[in-house]
Amino acid sequence: xxxxxxxxxxxxxxxxxxxxxxxxxxxxxxxxxxxxxxxxxxxxxxxxxxxxxxxxxxxxxxxxxxxxxxxxxxxxxxxxxxxxxxxxxxxxxxxxxxxxxxxxxxxxxxxxxxxxxxxxxxxxxxxxxxxxxxxxxxxxxxxxxxxxxxxxxxxxxxxxxxxxxxxxxxxxxxxxxxxxxxxxxxxxxxxxxxxxxxxxxxxxxxxxxxxxxxxxxxxxxxxxxxxxxxxxxxxxxxxxxxxxxxxxxxxxxxxxxxxxxxxxxxxxxxxxxxxxxxxxxxxxxxxxxxxxxxxxxxxx
Amino acid sequence: xxxxxxxxxxxxxxxxxxxxxxxxxxxxxxxxxxxxxxxxxxxxxxxxxxxxxxxxxxxxxxxxxxxxxxxxxxxxxxxxxxxxxxxxxxxxxxxxxxxxxxxxxxxxxxxxxxxxxxxxxxxxxxxxxxxxxxxxxxxxxxxxxxxxxxxxxxxxxxxxxxxxxxxxxxxxxxxxxxxxxxxxxxxxxxxxxxxxxxxxxxxxxxxxxxxxxxxxxxxxxxxxxxxxxxxxxxxxxxxxxxxxxxxxxxxxxxxxxxxxxxxxxxxxxxxxxxxxxxxxxxxxxxxxxxxxxxxxxxxxxxxxxxxxxxxx
Numbered sequence: 246x247x248x249x250x251x252x253x254x255x256x257x258x259x260x261x262x263x264x265x266x267x268x269x270x271x272x273x274x275x276x277x278x279x280x281x282x283x284x285x286x287x288x289x290x291x292x293x294x295x296x297x298x299x300x301x302x303x304x305x306x307x308x309x310x311x312x313x314x315x316x317x318x319x320x321x322x323x324x325x326x327x328x329x330x331x332x333x334x335x336x337x338x339x340x341x342x343x344x345x346x347x348x349x350x351x352x353x354x355x356x357x358x359x360x361x362x363x364x365x366x367x368x369x370x371x372x373x374x375x376x377x378x379x380x381x382x383x384x385x386x387x388x389x390x391x392x393x394x395x396x397x398x399x400x401x402x403x404x405x406x407x408x409x410x411x412x413x414x415x416x417x418x419x420x421x422x423x424x425x426x427x428x429x430x431x432x433x434x435x436x437x438x439x440x441x442x443x444x445x446x447x448x449x450x451x452x453x454x455x456x457x458x459x460x461x462x463x464x465x466x467x468x469x470x471x472x473x474x475x476x477x478x479x480x481x482x483x484x485x486x487x488x489x490x491x492x493x494x495x496x497x498x499x500x501x502x503x504x505x506x507x508x509x510x511x512x513x514x515x516x517x518x519x520x521x522x523x524x525x526x527x528x529x530x531x532x533x534x535x536x537x538x539x540x541x542x543x544x545x
Numbered sequence: 546x547x548x549x550x551x552x553x554x555x556x557x558x559x560x561x562x563x564x565x566x567x568x569x570x571x572x573x574x575x576x577x578x579x580x581x582x583x584x585x586x587x588x589x590x591x592x593x594x595x596x597x598x599x600x601x602x603x604x605x606x607x608x609x610x611x612x613x614x615x616x617x618x619x620x621x622x623x624x625x626x627x628x629x630x631x632x633x634x635x636x637x638x639x640x641x642x643x644x645x646x647x648x649x650x651x652x653x654x655x656x657x658x659x660x661x662x663x664x665x666x667x668x669x670x671x672x673x674x675x676x677x678x679x680x681x682x683x684x685x686x687x688x689x690x691x692x693x694x695x696x697x698x699x700x701x702x703x704x705x706x707x708x709x710x711x712x713x714x715x716x717x718x719x720x721x722x723x724x725x726x727x728x729x730x731x732x733x734x735x736x737x738x739x740x741x742x743x744x745x746x747x748x749x750x751x752x753x754x755x756x757x758x759x760x761x762x763x764x765x766x767x768x769x770x771x772x773x774x775x776x777x778x779x780x781x782x783x784x785x786x787x788x789x790x791x792x793x794x795x796x797x798x799x800x801x802x803x804x805x806x807x808x809x810x811x812x813x814x815x816x817x818x819x820x821x822x823x824x825x826x827x828x829x830x831x832x833x834x835x836x837x838x839x840x841x842x843x844x845x846x847x848x849x850x851x852x853x854x855x856x857x
Contacts (some may be wrong), residue, residue, distance in 0.1 A: 249645035260633040332629035341646035
């Protein structure tokens with residue numbers, strides 16, 4: 246039997262005017278972005294950089310969606326449990342035979358379903374990149390899958406914060422802070438735990454040539470794999486190989502070295518590890534949220 | 546049968562419930578009475594598996610409500626005093642949602658939903674949005690929700706609060722039907738006369754302690770023994786006779802309180818049993834005071850409740 250929390254919350258959400266507005270605004274923003282890049286493409290009389298505009302359009306749209314997900318997800322999920330408390334419907338749910346984990350997974354999947362709808366509905370807009378060339382359908386599908394893993398993690402963070410807070414507003418603010426915190430904390434190893442070994446290997450042509458992908462992956466700080474931004478950049482780099490050229494031109498030192506190390510480690514694998522990590526983190530957060538609800542159910 | 550044994554609940558150091566023990570036989574409409582903060586809602590939330598007690602246990606038909614939460618939830622239906630409803634859901638969908646939460650099959654869900662809407666007289670409202678219903682209708686819908694899994698024990702925390710007299714009467718009718726259906730209903734309310742009309746038995750709590758548990762008649766009988774005495778004096782005797790009677794009563798050592806309820810009606814409390822009553826009556830007659838009526842003051846549930854909770 247389908248999780249009733251998922252199906253009925255989705256029905257309720259889809260009946261609101263607000264949901265329709267969010268979908269329209271999200272898709273319209275992406276379409277405008279794609280059209281703006283495409284407009285530049287059409288004005289280019291010699292079409293010299295045609296093969297660069299397609300990847301650029303794809304990368305920008307992926308990045309825009311990534312940012313929009315981080316902005317929308319907390320607002321969508323903040324009321325998942327806190328809203329039930331505010332409405333005084335949580336008790337009615339807790340006296341049923343639905344377990345805490347089922348309630349939490351229902352809430353996460355319901356929020357995820359809306360974010361997934363936004364991401365999937367954006368695919369036709371993304372396909373405009375195909376007209377400019379340099380991007381394949383498979384790359385767009387892979388990018389969509391990565392965004393879905395990010396959406397799942399955002400939903401899990403939102404529902405965890407919602408199960409901790411009594412008010413929807415506090416829960417929303419907390420979700421933004423936690424997501425920002427995750428971004429900062431997972432970047433710290435790069436800022437403070439950067440190994441000089443990476444620079445040494447990158448600037449030593451012989452060592453770099455001998456370095457295996459597994460060896461390169463081992464040199465990258467592990468916590469960085471849980472940074473969704475790092476995962477997105479790996480995905481774009483792995484697919485398009487445009488970022489290293491940009492960084493070489495701008496002399497980004499330590500970032501450049503890490504980037505070359507990632508290139509060696511195979512960026513696509515890093516993106517897959519990152520997406521998998523996000524899914525695992527989501528499951529762990531769901532478990533924690535379920536424990537919190539279980540605790541509030543029995544030890545009030 | 547509901548059995549509660551030495552149930553205690555402390556909020557920090559504050560004891561909200563002190564060793565409550567109780568037995569309610571099957572098919573009874575049992576009233577749960579007490580002033581605010583007496584521990585009624587705490588007891589009901591423990592029985593509804595929403596709260597763990599500090600100590601003690603409770604069973605419904607042998608199922609431990611504290612330890613066997615999942616199994617117990619199938620046996621217990623709960624309607625809290627304050628509750629919300631989901632917007633953007635129709636009444637049919639609302640009941641279907643909770644039925645799914647209880648993992649009831651599709652055919653059974655449909656049948657139960659229709660039956661319960663008919664029971665709470667909302668059959669015409671099945672396709673209307675829940676948030677468009679009046680307060681009374683929402684209360685009845687919530688009652689239907691608590692019955693969706695056909696529980697043995699129904700816990701209703703102030704089910705008629707905030708309802709108009711008509712809606713109250715309708716709710717009372719529904720509760721009588723539930724009793725006829727053989728459900729054990731535990732109902733708390735501050736509307737005490739309503740409880741005395743409906744309930745087979747009562748429990749009175751005060752400051753977390755059990756003050757009384759038994760039949761409504763038993764409570765009245767017990768309290769009537771301690772009821773004050775009404776002494777009516779002949780109206781043609783004049784005010785001086787009343788003053789003389791009061792003076793005489795004050796001289797008697799066993800009289801604890803004298804109230805003038807009406808110009809010629811005195812209400813007297815005394816310490817002692819029937820022999821003391823007889824002595825007082827003999828004294829009044831011996832002194833030739835114009836007593837024309839002498840009887841125990843009638844006690845309704847409201848008065849009994851005030852008496853009992855005052856003592857505790």
